[in-house]
Amino acid sequence: MRERLFSVPNLSTDRRSATPAQPNRRKRETLEEKSARAKEIAERLARAYAEVECPLAHDNAFQLLVAVILSAQCTDAAVNKVTPELFRRYATPLALSAAPLADLESLIRTLGLFRAKAKSLKRCAEQLMQKFNGAVPSTMEELTGLAGVGRKTANVMLGHAFNIPGIAVDTHCKRLANRLALTRQQDPVKIEKDLARILPPHEWTGFSHRLIIHGRRTCYARKPACERCEINSLCPSSLTGAK
Numbered sequence: 409m410r411e412r413l414f415s416v417p418n419l420s421t422d423r424r425s426a427t428p429a430q431p432n433r434r435k436r437e438t439l440e441e442k443s444a445r446a447k448e449i450a451e452r453l454a455r456a457y458a459e460v461e462c463p464l465a466h467d468n469a470f471q472l473l474v475a476v477i478l479s480a481q482c483t484d485a486a487v488n489k490v491t492p493e494l495f496r497r498y499a500t501p502l503a504l505s506a507a508p509l510a511d512l513e514s515l516i517r518t519l520g521l522f523r524a525k526a527k528s529l530k531r532c533a534e535q536l537m538q539k540f541n542g543a544v545p546s547t548m549e550e551l552t553g554l555a556g557v558g559r560k561t562a563n564v565m566l567g568h569a570f571n572i573p574g575i576a577v578d579t580h581c582k583r584l585a586n587r588l589a590l591t592r593q594q595d596p597v598k599i600e601k602d603l604a605r606i607l608p609p610h611e612w613t614g615f616s617h618r619l620i621i622h623g624r625r626t627c628y629a630r631k632p633a634c635e636r637c638e639i640n641s642l643c644p645s646s647l648t649g650a651k
């Protein structure tokens with residue numbers, strides 16, 4: 409099946425981009441060709457960003473779950489500042505489930521949405537105790553049933569806590585997947601599905617993680633640094649053309 413892809417002016421689909429869309433080439437691409445290009449992109453990003461460790465400080469699955477819940481609309485650095493004391497006081501789901509809400513709010517008040525997050529943490533810990541005997545579950549369905557856990561958080565947990573392939577689609581992953589013409593979707597679940605179709609499972613966690621890093625360090629929302637981009641020649645939205 410042939411799909412029309414490169415005719416999409418990717419940068420213009422990003423409404424925050426102040427840069428005009430200038431796709432450097434137009435062609436049709438088969439699913440196989442797109443898959444081959446995605447694998448090459450994955451390879452180059454793996455060379456550029458060898459590390460795939462989650463930047464959120466944690467020692468176990470429970471701590472990672474707490475940190476990822478806290479990271480919504482916050483920087484990882486801000487989360488890493490509050491979690492040491494939070495984990496010291498509430499080291500287990502049992503302890504967290506019994507925590508006074510006011511104390512949780514006080515511990516995380518430097519983070520955005522801290523009241524809602526404090527409620528989610530407490531409720532999530534209660535659910536871990538009630539349904540999973542204090543353990544963190546390792547399936548998408550069980551994880552997304554927990555308070556404060558959406559599909560993106562669940563995919564981070566699968567990939568980084570359980571070594572189960574997962575594609576975490578955040579704002580960077582969404583923007584880059586569209587600019588790279590690996591999807592034409594805006595809905596994260598559909599983007600996840602498109603990426604899963606063109607990459608083997610063992611690439612999923614690392615690929616989505618590295619797209620996020622690339623979005624933070626090079627492919628900025630407003631002014632992508634195409635001139636120094638490692639995947640320039642594979643990107644139909646490049647503003648500089650192939651290197």
Ligand code: SF4
Nearest residue numbers: 627632634637643646
């Ligand atoms: S060439 Fe690189 S920086 Fe430029 S739009 Fe494509 S992925 Fe982003």
